[in-house]
Amino acid sequence: xxxxxxxxxxxxxxxxxxxxxxxxxxxxxxxxxxxxxxxxxxxxxxxxxxxxxxxxxxxxxxxxxxxxxxxxxxxxxxxxxxxxxxxxxxxxxxxxxxxxxxxxxxxxxxxxxxxxxxxxxxxxxxxxxxxxxxxxxxxx
Ligand SMILES: [Zn+2]
Numbered sequence: 001x002x003x004x005x006x007x008x009x010x011x012x013x014x015x016x017x018x019x020x021x022x023x024x025x026x027x028x029x030x031x032x033x034x035x036x037x038x039x040x041x042x043x044x045x046x047x048x049x050x051x052x053x054x055x056x057x058x059x060x061x062x063x064x065x066x067x068x069x070x071x072x073x074x075x076x077x078x079x080x081x082x083x084x085x086x087x088x089x090x091x092x093x094x095x096x097x098x099x100x101x102x103x104x105x106x107x108x109x110x111x112x113x114x115x116x117x118x119x120x121x122x123x124x125x126x127x128x129x130x131x132x133x134x135x136x137x138x139x140x
Pocket of ligand 1: 022023024060061
């Protein structure tokens with residue numbers, strides 16, 4: 001039987017697995033002012049289960065922008081593509097940092113759609129990355 005709510009044990013596992021970083025924008029929970037969520041990659045309302053292979057650690061901003069979306073438009077081609085799936089895909093295959101390590105660049109249609117939809121380069125994140133990079137705490 002699958003529990004509907006994320007258990008404390010699942011939450012601990014998800015946080016450890018993600019090294020305390022948002023699995024979308026790579027923000028570190030230890031430098032965040034808002035708590036991180038354990039989110040359902042495939043939302044429960046479309047049948048997503050509360051199982052470890054459907055859970056990801058997400059910062060407040062990414063979680064809010066993702067909401068119940070699982071696909072979005074690729075801004076380059078205009079095609080609808082799946083959003084990044086942290087359990088089935090590798091971050092570095094879809095994203096890279098710019099030379100200043102402040103901007104996330106989508107490398108694939110999924111990467112570009114996820115950068116755009118989850119707003120992975122929110123101004124406050126870019127500012128935080130700049131400061132953390134200067135003190136050697138970014139990228140994680
Ligand atoms: Zn995030």
